Amino acid sequence: MNSSKIEHSALRRNSYLGLLLSFIICSSNFVYANDSQEPKRWLNFMQQGSHAQLIQDLKENIRKGLLDQSPLAQIILGKSLSATGEYAEAEKVFLKGFQTDPKHRDYWTLQQVRLYLTWKKHDKALRAIEKILESPRRSLYMPTLRLMLKNHFNSARELHLLYGFLEKTLDQPDWFFEEYDLAEKFIKVAEKKKVAVPFEVTANLWMNPDTLKDAEASDQRIKGMKQKPSGAMVVNRMKTISRLRLDMYLIKHLPTRLSGLSKFERVELGEIYAAAMHRERFYTKTLKLMKQEYFTKNFSMPEDRQLYWQARMWRKKKVESTLANVVAKITQKYPYSDAHEDILLEVSRSYKGNNKDDIAEIWWNKLLKYFPKKRSGEIAAWELAWYHYQQKNWKTSLKYINDGLRNGVNNPEVAAKFVYWQGKLAVTEKQQERAQRIFNNLLSWYPNTFYGMLAQRTMSSLVPKKIPYKDKDYWHDNPPALKANEEKTELEFAEFVMAAGDGNIGAKHIRNLVNLKSPKELIWKSSLVLDEYEEYRSLQTIVVNHYLGDLKRIPIKDQQVWTFAYPRPYWIDVQNFSENAGIDPYLALAIMREESLYQADVVSPASARGLMQLMPYTGKRVAKIIGLKLKDEKDLFDPKINIQLGTSYLGHISKRFGEVIQIAGSYNAGPGRMKEWLKRFPDRDLDEFVESIPYIETRNYVKRVFRTHQLYKAIYEART
Structure with missing residues (x-):
């Protein structure tokens, strides 16, 4: 948790304060009853950067034996000493913590790394990093370590030290060499030393450029190597270049890298190439290349995908007759293909966006005919229902709404939309009893959706005054306690790290710990911890995976699960x-x-x-x-x-x-x-x-x- 987060959370029980109190009481076996304001003063000092006063207080309490067994207090003391330039004293604190607190040993080592980099003792920092790389929690720290190496090694001496360190990790290229700047620094030193650079390092650099300049430079380097990139490497590089939207470079560069690739890899590259041509508006050129069988010979692109891209190009050229002919060919030869579904959806949206709903209707009907149970069919059913509603064709509109519901809707919001407009149509046709029944069902099934709430506002005379929530017990009504096991130990570690100020590292550890199959007690306790330390982004991941379905339906009441999903930061x-x-x-x-x-x-x-x-x-x-x-x-x-x-x-x-x-x-x-x-x-x-x-x-x-x-x-x- 950084200071800006602390500053804006005065109404919440503060994470540092809570952990300080718990460690004071539990770890030291000391009840700090006489002066409960003391930890709050420490917290204020940390917020204000008053490290000198904080150091004085912590040292005094440690000298008295009140906090000498509190790892958290020791961590805070060490950080404050480092912040005031008392590096030697901070080093003693961190080394002692490393020796006396085995549960958090790798985290103590991380503090040493930070201290040594601030202290300009880069050789010691690298030795400390080597210790972290031996830890089972190594992956937890890798983003932080990469960033530190990237930012703190710049002078000739520092780069020489970095080169020696990175050289030891060559057998694990994914540790550091996927970071472009680190690979670049390593290669530059190697070139000065006239030492051959391992192919894997150059390849990682080649696959992960950050800019056009990087892409061009890395390609020149790899051309001089005997070993050539694999097909998978080529695909990864082109995906990166495409993601960076370096389309003109990609269009020129990609065709030079097709030799020796598998059919599957060439097909994948064909899609990347066609997309770049489309973004750069080379519609006529692409159509010409397809007519010359360029995409067949060079990319092995299947006919349905070529027809799909032809249709997209003709649509952009606004040649509607040819577009219709191409789509008709897809419909005839590949009626249930992804290419058919994708182009029908894209063309229908294009016509709707240009206020040509009468033409879009034709395409929506095709989508509904061929893909009734897919998401695109669901979209088409709604668009047709809405189109006819605006035309006051009430019965036709209702038919398409019923089609959408009958074909199955998995998304509660979409299902609620269909049901809401069923009710609205009943109101329009003055079928009050039917409308009441429909809105009652809406609020029973989907009360907390947009449409459930809209019904309560716009149809207040027709909806029940009290929402008829379905009577059901949910596990988070009475969450289970987390028993002592390895997962609890790791969660406690994450909590300690967050209390010590590294919310991003602790939250990442929890994200790694909790998955879709995790026990409910771990899910709940992890939610509590993330909420306590205001790591809301990670908390929302748990909400989406474990609570969201229930939150569409359960009563809005004084339950913590609601504050997990809708916190009040700042x-x-x-x-x-x-x-x-x-x-x-x-x-x-x-x-x-x-x-x-x-x-x-x-x-x-x-x-x-x-x-x-x-x-x-x-x-x-x-x-x-x-x-x-x-x-x-x-x-x-x-x-x-x-x-x-x-x-x-x-x-x-x-x-x-x-x-x-x-x-x-x-x-x-x-x-x-x-x-x-x-x-x-x-x-x-x-x-x-x-x-x-x-x-x-x-x-x-x-x-x-x-x-x-x-x-x-x-x-x-x-x-x-």
Whole structure:
């Protein structure tokens, strides 16, 4: 847990405080009853960086024998000594901890590594890393070790030391040589020494470039080697280059690497090549190459996949007659293939996006005919139902809704959508009793979905006043206790690491520990630990894998499982800044959850940053309006600044749009587009307006924000 997290969690029992108290009481067999404020003072010193006072207090209590058996207190003391430049004293603390605390020995060694790097004793740091590499928990520390080696070895002497260390790990290339910068440093020293570089090192560098410059340089290196990359290596490299969107380089480079590959590998590369050509808009050239059988001869691409790519190219060229002919050929020869399904879905969405729903209807019907029980058939059934609903063809709309339900819907949100609109159609046709029955079923089956909540708002006269939750016992109503075993030992280790300030390492250990087959007691205790240390991203992984299905159906009540799924990070700041902006703080939390899943350091593909995913331009503009000075774009990763700017922006939007759906849509797609949609779809009911939003991403986004906002209010407002 870093200091920024601690600073924004005053309403929660603090992780450091809890662990300090537990170690003081349990490990030292000492009840610290007379001065319970002392650990709180230590916590404040850590927050404020008052390490000198903290060192004085800890040393005094250790001298008195109060904390001499507390590993956590010793860790904190060592870190504080290191932070104040008392490296020799810190070294003594860490070495003593290594000797006297075997349960956490590898973690004590990690502290030594950090100390020695700060102290500029790189040779000692490398020897300590070698000890960690012998630990069974080695993989837990590898990302941290790679980062330290990457950042702390730069001078000629340091690079020489690093080379010697990495040379010892050549038989384990996945440890460090998959990190491009480390492999690059190793190779540069080897070249100066005129030492032959092992092929595996060069190959790892070749497969994992970070930039175009890296890709070109690594290719030149590998060309000079006797051994040639395997087919799997070629595929991995091309996937990396494709992911980096270096498409022009890929288009030129990929065809030179086809020799000696298996048919399967060539087929895979053909897909990568075609996708790059499509992104670069080489539609005519691709069609010409396919006509010349280039993709058949060089990539062994099956005919159905070639037809699929031809259809995509013709669609982009807007030659609808040829597009129809190509798809007709796929339908005739490969009716149940993935290629057929993919192109039908893509073309139907294209026509819908261009407001040609009458043409899209043809393609939706084909999807429903050939793929009724697949996700695409489910999409088609809904699109057809909605299309006919807008045309006031009520019976036809209901037919497609019934088709969707009859074919089977696995997603509760999608099933709830079909059931909701069944009820809405019954209302439209003045079948009140039937509508009541349908909405009662909706709230019985899917009460906590978007559509269950929408029904409670838009159909309040037809839904039951008390939600008819199905009577069922859930294991997390009365969670079991975790018994002493190896899993408990490892979980306690993760908890210790998080208490000592390494939340990312502890959370990773829990993610490695908990899987889909884990016992319920481990799942529950892991959830408690992650929640305690505010590692919400890892906690949400457990929520999705183990609680989410139940949360769609169970009553919203005073249960901890709900706070696992919907925590209140940075709550004091969220409250204060939301009040200043004139918005509901739970709306700010709902936006934060859907934007970043509570991750302060996340960057989107569109370069949005931080907890509330602010674009740099938006952040600067809002900062100027509210008089907040930003040093640079990195300030957007600061939780407090990001929340202040995000809530201010929400406040600005809410003055223009009063409805949560409209505010959320504006936040996602921009106020201009929301204004355009309100003008385009005037006087529509809320449910109809939501389904009319043209952008799939925004349509789904507003549903999630609305639902999350309602859940936050239901979970917490009853408690206050």
